Amino acid sequence: MFRSLIFVSLLLCGTSLTFAEEQWQAGVARVAITPGAPMWMAGYASRKKPAEGTLAELYAKALVLEAGENRVVFVTTDLIGIPRTLAVNVSQRVKEKYKLPRKSLLFNASHTHCGPELRPERDYFYGMAEAEAKQIGVYTEKLETALVELIGAALADLQPATLSYAKSTADFSKNRRFPTDEGFVNRQYNEGPTNHDVPVLQVFSPAGERRAILFGYACHNTSTGIMQFNGDYAGFAQSDIEKDFPGVTALFVEGTGGDQNPYPRGKIELARQHGRKLADAVKRAVHEPQQPLPPAIDSAFTEVELEFEPLPPRAALEADVESKNVYRQRKSRYLLGKLDRKEPIALTYPCPIQAIRIGETLVMVAIGGEVVVDYSRLVKSTFRSVPFVWVAGYSNDVFGYLPSARVLAEGGYEAGGAMLYGPLPGPFTGSVQDRVMAGVRRVGTDVGFSFPKSLEQQQ
Ligand SMILES: [Zn+2]
Incomplete structure (x- = not known):
């Protein structure tokens, strides 16, 4: 039944005359977002103090692609993540200021573990002092305005462009779910699934000058945990590409790297080495024969409600308060506090899912959360008839x-263990994959693809 997947080109089926006359407009902009004041870093709960200076600048960058009436803004960031509240606030301000609908905005985070902590309530889970926790709000407020202005700057930069696509690979990303008799542990596992694709979208001026390179990779941005701000391998890859191609803005899109780590790891030299490898992969793609992308773009955005398992019984939470594990203590106190104050504990969470379609050739599917690598395969098989399928995680x-479904059934850190370090009640129920893939098909349909009804059973 897969073979009957129909490729419907609603977007491109306007008059051919209009199509021929249209051309791409593209704009780029960047802003440095390295904190000016000492702040805690995000990603490793074992850190006990704020960052100690800056090794390499952190950036937010924006690329606007416009064809005809449609625009999409790719906003990429050297951050652990863009929290939902920040994405919602920026989207609202951008809608009012620039008339851009939510579906036209994609926020992606490189997931560097050497950027500032900006996620709600992590101050509690990391055990920050009150004054340190306040910095999160101060930083986030500034970042919100910086992102709105960044998008405005990219829109102001719109000028005629041509686009092309090519793909390469890099192999330093490895599966990190190592099976043992006691369950899955975080260690290099060469037998586990990976996705080594390096998708590369290039933007040129009509005269052929290269202006921007949007590229992706599916791997945790965790070569190191040093105490100085830096963008880890993804940050070094972007700065290397910008040195390799002077005048270019390089934008990194984190893929389905939820269960993938860069190996070897543990030293800052390795972050630079992996960054160079990724920049070299991009360089190879740039020199490959290019797939020209015709001027046609459309996007769609939705949220799917993911379900959590019911909370543990109160007695179990009370027992955890006495745990020797400080994180287990904090989590049980957090949940018990909410129960005692009669505050609602949501047992669902809205996961954003977005599709960006470029003509007949390319679709990018961007999913929220730390998306595990299985979703690359699942999304690609859903869009089987599209030549190039780019799957982004860590989005919006x-x-x-x-x-x-596989990782959830196997258990371990990515299946729910990691929820100990944050506010989610977790783990998700067994419906998580079906709900996400239903959302993927919904946004796919909204940008003009159609899927056979039997697809659900076949995944
Ligand atoms: Zn992570």
Whole structure:
């Protein structure tokens, strides 16, 4: 039944005359977002103090692509994640200021573990002092305005462009779910699934000058945990590409790297080395024969409600208060506090899902959360008839891990273990993958693709 997947080109089926006359407009902009004041870093709960200076600048960058009436803004960031509230606030301000609908905005985070902590309530889970916790609000407020202005700057930069696509690979990303008799542990596992694709979208001026390179990779941005701000391998890859191609803006899109780590890891030199490898992969793609992309773009955005398992009984939470594990203590106190204050504990969470379609050739599907690598395969098989399928994770919200049915059933850190370090009640119920893939098909349909009804059973 897969073979009967029909490729419907609603977007392109306007008059051919209009199509021929249209051309791409593209704009780029960047803003440095490295905190000016000492702040806690995000990603490793074991850190006990704020960052100690800056090794490499952190950036937010924007690329606007416009064809005809439609625009999409790719906003990429050297951050652990864009929290939902921040994405919602920026989207609202951008809608009012620039008339851009939500579906036209994609926020992606590189998931560097050497950027500032900006996720709600992590101050409690990390044990920050009150004054340190306040910095999160101060930083986030400034970042919100910086992102709105960044998008405005990219829109102001719109000028005629041509686009092309090519793909390469890099192999430093490895599966990190190592099976043992006691369950899955976080260690290099060469037998586990990976996705080594390096998708590369290039933007040129009509005269052929290269202006921007949007590229992706599916791997945790965790070569190191040093105490100085830096963008890890993805940050070094972007700065290397910008050195390799002077005048270019390089924008990194984190893929389905939820259960993938860069190996070897543990030293800042390795972050630079992996960054160079990724920049070299991009360079190879740039020199490959290019797939020209015709000027046609459309996007769609939705949210699917993911379900959590019911909370543990109160007695179990009370027992955890006495745990020797400080994180287990904090989590049980957090949940018991909410119960005692009669505050609602939501047992669902809205996961954002977005599709960006470029002509007949390329579709990018961007999913919220720390998306595990299985979703690359699942999304690609859903869009089987599209030549190039780019699957982004860490998009529009990074609420926590997004396990596939396989990972959820296997258990371990990405299946729910990681929820100990944050506010989600977790783990997700067994419906998580079906709900996400239903959302993927919904946004796919909204941008003009159609899927056979039997697809659900076949995944
Ligand atoms: Zn992570």
